[in-house]
Amino acid sequence: MSKTLQETARNLLAENKVEVIIGYAQGYDAFHTRPVFISNVEDVSKLIINEYCTNNLSVYLPIHKKLKVGIVTAKEQDLASIHELINEHQILEENVIIIEAAKQISSLSSELGEAQRDRGIDEEDGRQEAWKKRGYDMAVEEFEKLSAKERETFWDKEFERCIRCYACRQVCPVCYCPDCFVNRTMPKYLNEAVDMNKNKLFSLVRMLHVFGRCMDCRACNNACPVGIPLRLLTKKIAKDALELFGYVSGQGQEHPFSTFEKDELLEEIR
Amino acid sequence: MSKTGVFICHCGSNIAGVVAVEKVVESAKTLPGVKVAMDYKYMCSDPGQNLIINTIKEQALDRVVVGSCSPRMHENTFRMTIERAGLNPYRLEIANLREHVSWVHSEKASATDKAIKLVELAVAKVRRNEPLQKIYAEIEKRALVIGGGIAGIQAALDIAANGYKVTLVEREPSIGGRMSQLDKTFPTMDCSACILTPKMVAVAQNKDITLLTYAEVEQVHGYVGNFEVNINKKARFVSMTKCIGCGVCTEKCPSKKRLSEFNANIATRKAIYTPFPQAVPNIPVIDKDSCMYFATGKCKVCEKVCPAGAVDYTQEDEIITEKFGAIVVATGYDLYDHSSYGEYGYGEIPDVITGLQLERMINSGGPTGGHIKRPSDGKEPETVVFIQCVGSRDDAKGKPYCSRVCCMYTAKQALLLREHYPNSKAIVFYMDIRAAGKGYEEFIQRVQTEYGVLYLRGRVSRIYEKKDHLLVKGVDTLSGNQVEIKADMVVLATGLKPKKEAQNLAQLLHIGYDQNGFYTELHPKLAPVETQIAGVYLAGCCQSPKDIPDTVAQSSATAAKVGALLSKERLEIEPMISEVNPLLCSGCRMCYNACPYGAIEMEDTEIRRGEIRCVAKVLVSVCKGCGVCVAGCYCKAIDLKGWTDRQLMEQIKVISYC
Incomplete structure (x- = not known):
């Protein structure tokens, strides 16, 4: 599979269709990949594609806005991210050539999330057990059934561990704001002190900001060094966007925020 | 450090009857940035305002908080007060101690606590107030009058008499309205038609009045001084220019089953008709629903008998767009x-x-x-x-x-x-x-x-x-x-x-109506013809039931208000509008898509030396300051002047430090 990919990439570079290719390279061991930026034909052999290609590479697109970019997408959500970025005018459609590795490894594309989790077990015995205990595997529907108090307790416990490293924000393709609100000093929305309430506030505000834009690509979830199940939140906002507004992000639909009609009743949007 | 003055008004016993004003003053004195705090029986009165002015000058204050009634009532008054003292008028915050405290709470101790907190919030907000500059816009020196009854007629005549162009829109084929249906008028018993028809003719002959009958307002955009209105001129199927008003068509029309609206359904009328003989303009319309030609494709009697060749079955509704500075609503009653x-x-x-x-x-x-x-x-x-x-x-x-x-x-x-x-x-x-x-x-x-x-x-x-x-x-x-x-x-x-469609029109104009459907005036006593939308005025029974003398008096009052607006050289616009910080803008166009007024423009801007990016820009005269863009901007690049995030964060800090 990697060979076909390398061939495609070589042709693109050789024909000058792209200036840089963003793809995956081997990481520090067989179970890890890392992003790689290739602009020389000689380096094409570094490109690989396998079931451990979990990062959403579209996060690197806005900073390469002015270049012609070829980008490897490993799963469907990555593709959706690129469309969302085009919709939000962060990249130019004509500047991006998508190399859909997901299609080449179609059998893997939907299973990659699982692969990521399997990796967890390899690394640390019993981690999956712990995650299950903490409700990581819980479906959104199940989670919604819990009482407000139970849900609060759950998240309080999770965000107790957060170290505010902002990895979730850094890997998020739609977190491209020139200056994130948590970094602002005038006004200071959130101070630096790491405590549960502020950690929680940060993540929840981030969720509000990516509402209707998040592709549920799992990048934040996978990046979290302390294993906070952010996927539960991203699944929830994707579900809400669909149920409340009939909206799926990354499909080129008009964002629900800008589609209000006069006769649209409040009861309808609950 | 800011030098804030806090002035607490008793409002007679309205506030002081429930709130312990002296306690509020004492607590205000301890707040950071407050240099002086005092109270007075009527802060809005002349001595009250002078107290504020003198204190500002003596203490060299740079910001003012007034604890009084709702800002809707007196914010403008106090802005002018501090402007007279040499401050920027927008360096003012009102703590609403009447509508939000004394009128809705009776328990004195907790009401006082709430008042203290509200003053603290206002002091926190005023600390981050920026001086704002007034914005001016051009005024379109024309008025639109909706409804051609006696109210609309009188308003149109009076506005035209003031020297401004008026467009009078009437839904029916003729102006005249309800008054033209009446026989005599109480208590003088003079004949309704004898006093009304001369006014109708005066409207038709006035060169400053454009009369659009059989027309309806479809859409309204813009704001005071610059309304853009779409008017649907319904197809009359009779040429306004060719018709001589002889009435032969009506006489010969074979369709005569439709009940006459003008005669309150006690008689019938033809399919081509003028509502009554003294109609202005005296040009008939074809009622498509009862016309045999439109139902069966046969007949065309009116076309055959018309000596002027004025009947035209191919006419279509025509939508015209015009600009107006002011709108008078005089839609009357059912x-x-x-x-x-x-x-x-x-x-x-x-x-x-x-x-x-x-x-x-x-x-x-x-x-x-x-x-x-x-x-x-x-x-x-x-x-x-x-x-x-x-x-x-x-x-x-x-x-x-x-x-x-x-x-x-x-x-x-x-x-x-x-x-x-x-x-x-x-x-x-x-x-x-x-x-x-x-x-x-x-x-x-x-x-x-x-x-x-x-x-x-x-x-x-x-x-x-x-x-x-x-x-x-x-x-x-x-x-x-x-x-x-x-x-x-x-x-x-x-x-x-109220008219059946009154609520639709209210929604087009964004004006309010009461539980009975009558349009609400800005203030029942002090602003009886204005609405909460600047530049939209009321006349006649659409506001409340009234007789002819009251209607005429109100219409003239409205005309005076319209004249006062149109006579201004330029219009002052509230500077409390949105502002984009291009450094923070990502150019995602969320605000551009969401703005209900089309006040956001995307523009390539050099945000740093050598860095050109397409970012949002607010069109100053179009922005109404509604804040939708602020809510939509996840980059937090937009701020509403006078309500900036900095100010609101200060207030949040007061409520709970975070």
């Missing part, structure tokens, strides 16, 4: 439909008619030639029972208000009946007689004593249809007796209600 009254026969007894129907009968130009005839058999009625308050002052029918004109028009009609048929008997059932206008009470007395109209205080419980008469059963509450009256006809004084 009459209450009495078919919901079971005791009066659900509107199914032919000889139970409405006041307006009687009015059309009495009118010499009406379908009966001025004779009152029973609809069932055409006989002259001998005994006529008038019932007042039908659809007025009746909570059970959802009409709790008094329609104000029914007492008087019933008396007028009883008088006309007695005058026309001296042998007739007129009996009026009333709840109370409300005759508060000039000469009204004397009129009622005259009707009772000179014309012998019998007034019975009470309600009618049932009207029975007998062979050739009606049996009216009721109670005379003054004597306590049940009464049964053999009547030939019953006339219901139906009340007034």
Whole structure:
């Protein structure tokens, strides 16, 4: 599979269709990949594609806005991210050539999330057990059934561990704001002190900001060094966007925020 | 450190009666940045304002907090006050201690605590206030009047007399409105048409007034001084320029089944018609729904007989877009439909008619030639029972208000009946007689004593249809007796209600209406013709039921307000609008898509040296300061001036530090 990919990439570079290719390279061991930026034909052999290609590479697109970019997408959500970025005018459609590795490894594309989790077990015995205990595997529907108090307790416990490293924000393709609100000093929305309430506030505000834009690509979830199940939140906002507004992000639909009609009743949007 | 002055108003006993003002002052003195705090009985009065001005000067204050009534009431007053003292008028915050505290709470201790907190919040907000500069916009020196009844006519004439161009839009084929349907007017009994038609002609002849009949307002954009209005000129199917108004088409039209709206449904009209002979403009329209040609494709009689070749079946609705500086709403009223009254026969007894129907009968130009005839058999009625308050002052029918004109028009009609048929008997059932206008009470007395109209205080419980008469059963509450009256006809004084489409228009214009559907004025006493939308004014019965003298007076008042607006050279716009920080803007266009006023523009901007990015820009004169863009901007690049995130964060800190 990697060979076909390398061939495609070589042709693109050789024909000058792209200036840089963003793809995956081997990481520090067989179970890890890392992003790689290739602009020389000689380096094409570094490109690989396998079931451990979990990062959403579209996060690197806005900073390469002015270049012609070829980008490897490993799963469907990555593709959706690129469309969302085009919709939000962060990249130019004509500047991006998508190399859909997901299609080449179609059998893997939907299973990659699982692969990521399997990796967890390899690394640390019993981690999956712990995650299950903490409700990581819980479906959104199940989670919604819990009482407000139970849900609060759950998240309080999770965000107790957060170290505010902002990895979730850094890997998020739609977190491209020139200056994130948590970094602002005038006004200071959130101070630096790491405590549960502020950690929680940060993540929840981030969720509000990516509402209707998040592709549920799992990048934040996978990046979290302390294993906070952010996927539960991203699944929830994707579900809400669909149920409340009939909206799926990354499909080129008009964002629900800008589609209000006069006769649209409040009861309808609950 | 800012130097804030805090001024707490007692508002007589309105605030001080519930809030311990001295405690609020004491607490305000301890707040960071507050240099001076004081209270006064009436801060908005002249000595109160002078107190503020003098304190600002003596203490060299740079910001002011006033704890008083709602900012809707006096924010502007105090802005001007501090401007007089040399401060930027926007360095002011109001803590609403009346509507938000004293009027809604009675428990003194906690009300005082809330007042203290509100003042603290205002002090926190004013700390981050920026001085704002006023913005000016051009004014389109033309007015739009919606509705061509007496209210709209008077307003249009008065605005034109002030020297401004007016467009008068009327939905019906002719102007004139309800007043043109009336026979005589109380209490002077002058003929309605004699006093109205000259005004209608004056409108048509005034070169400053553009008359658009058979037209409706479809869309309204823009803001005070610069409204952009789409008007739908409905297809008349008769050329306005060619028609000479001879009336042959109406005469020859074979379709004559449609009930005449102008004659209150007691007569029929043709498919091509002018509502009444004195119509302005005297040009007929073809009613598409009743025209045989439009139904079957055959007929075309009117086209054949028209000597001027004015009939044109191919005409289509035409939408014109025009700009106006001010809009006057004078849409008038509908009459209450009495078919919901079971005791009066659900509107199914032919000889139970409405006041307006009687009015059309009495009118010499009406379908009966001025004779009152029973609809069932055409006989002259001998005994006529008038019932007042039908659809007025009746909570059970959802009409709790008094329609104000029914007492008087019933008396007028009883008088006309007695005058026309001296042998007739007129009996009026009333709840109370409300005759508060000039000469009204004397009129009622005259009707009772000179014309012998019998007034019975009470309600009618049932009207029975007998062979050739009606049996009216009721109670005379003054004597306590049940009464049964053999009547030939019953006339219901139906009340007034807003036009059916009044709410749609309100939504187009963003003006408010009350629970009864009447448009709400900005202030019931001090701003009776303005609405909460600047540049939109009210006249006539669309605001509340009123008689002709009041309507005319209100229309002239409205015209004066319009004149005052249009006479300004340029218009001051509130500077509390959105502002984009291009450094923080990502150019995602969320605000651009969400802005309801189209006030955001995307523009390539050099945000740093050498870095050009497409970012949002606010069009100053279009922005209304609604804040939708601020809510939508996840980059937090947009701020609403006067309500910046910095100010709000200061307030949040006061409530709970985070």
